[in-house]
Amino acid sequence: MSAAPPSDTFTVRDMGSFHIGGEIVSLAGMPQRHRISTPGGPVRPIEQNGEMAVGQMYVQYVRLAAPRSPVPVLMWHGGGMTGANWEGTPDGRPGWQTIFLRAGLDVFVSDAVERGRAGFAPSPEIYPEAPFFRTAEEAWTEVFRFGPHGSYHKDPALRRAYPGCRFPLKDFDAFMKSCVPRWSCNDERTQTAYDALVARMDHCVLLMHSQGGSFGFHAALHAPEKVKAVMALEPSGAPDPTVEDAGRLAGVPHLFIWGDHLGGSEFWVQYRPNVERWADALAKAGVPVEWIDLPARGITGNSHALMMDDNSDEIARMALDWLSGHGL
């Protein structure tokens, strides 16, 4: 069974968005402040004490008039990113949201707790720490692996990338503009919100990138009857098989896809073994596992941004064909 050929246009039944998870909390003891709400307006006092929403997640959906499958794909972004990463590439090519819609699948793109349209909560009152901001150097070398250590430079002409790097490097600044601040204190809130999203669905396929991986693997463990398949692009974490029972996922196929140059990044050297251990446990438990190491298949030069690299459509096609092979 092969995936349906993509068509350029697609017909939408409805699209929209909602927030899920979170709670209303009361704040007291916040200082009285003032602001001008709109240019030319008067200075007004602002009361920061009272009730506000925290811990929610944002979800945007596009449902097709005639999907090929009744099971939608939930796309979960990585750390310091938002769902915008699924909507397009820095150089303006179609994102995986569009590619999957064109292939006939309903798509739900989310912004995790604290990211993008999910909003964030006061610090230190709710989040005990300050946010982290992504530097261009960290993105270029450690996390996204466009080039080796020391290869980033302020001057684009002096930046060095891995030979054959498939990321659209001329639009690196556009990529940096899509990064958003993050905290490291919200894993539990985030998992809770993702679990609430899965609980709301009849069925779903999970597609995660990077930091989204661990949340997706756990969400599948928490609702194996809802999750029909799990696809992870370079997940940065995974459940501990000495704690979690991989056998609960016996009917839930898992796909892993990896790019190039992981050995040159201390981050990935440290993080990938946890994922390998989970994939091994899944396989031993009888879960259908496909582990795609792109360089081992002769596809070299992919960065951590697999859905933005110059062969992002080819990788999407691998994922779509794998889904088709599992009847999805």
Add this chain to the structure above:
Amino acid sequence: MSAAPPSDTFTVRDMGSFHIGGEIVSLAGMPQRHRISTPGGPVRPIEQNGEMAVGQMYVQYVRLAAPRSPVPVLMWHGGGMTGANWEGTPDGRPGWQTIFLRAGLDVFVSDAVERGRAGFAPSPEIYPEAPFFRTAEEAWTEVFRFGPHGSYHKDPALRRAYPGCRFPLKDFDAFMKSCVPRWSCNDERTQTAYDALVARMDHCVLLMHSQGGSFGFHAALHAPEKVKAVMALEPSGAPDPTVEDAGRLAGVPHLFIWGDHLGGSEFWVQYRPNVERWADALAKAGVPVEWIDLPARGITGNSHALMMDDNSDEIARMALDWLSGHGL
């Protein structure tokens, strides 16, 4: 000339998103910190010094296979909000994004600088102040006018709304979850990014809500050859006619729509006169101005959230018919 009747489905040529405006800045002197990037991963040092992107805006577009007009509508949200406000209502009805797409118009929804998927910058290094958070009380009374002063209560059963309030109050918590933090120091960055968006378009119609109003009026002044029409839902500010020449907008029709109970909110009592003054200046300069005061037309009970109230589709139809009347 009447707007085309809406159909339930619509066929999309392409959709995607991009960031526009902003710059890459260098930060130094930030403290060394540590974090765990993903559950189960090791503690890693995080370098917060270096280059990062600030001042950009997020724009998401949906382009139809066969739009009724070549001129897309740019939807600009209000203060403490994101573009999600155009995607749906708190009780799950179609948002204006969908209504306008069904009516045959291409739609570009943005998150302004510092909001949602635009991301935000370090404070106090880039933004000199801390963010503001919206309280439920402020939303219920002063800004969105669901009820009079003192009518908000933690217990939903004890909240009092204006009689006939058209906002879907049973989903007030869902609405609160769509609010995001804001700053009051970024008007110039925001205007610059909006102007860059308009400059990128061939032509466009601007649709603004609340705080978005002032940015839209100024964007039209800055590029009257690009902007074919301006539609403002309860704008909270406007240019000063003693500073700006309304005559520059002679060929650019303006629509203003206002809900109910403005007199009960000190915020609106203070802010609306600036807008009236600008509308008067536009009219005197020969700009086609339509000023729709819904209660004066017998439509009572609308809140500040005109695109979410229970007659949001009727108000959208007014806007679409007005656009049709101007050949758009």
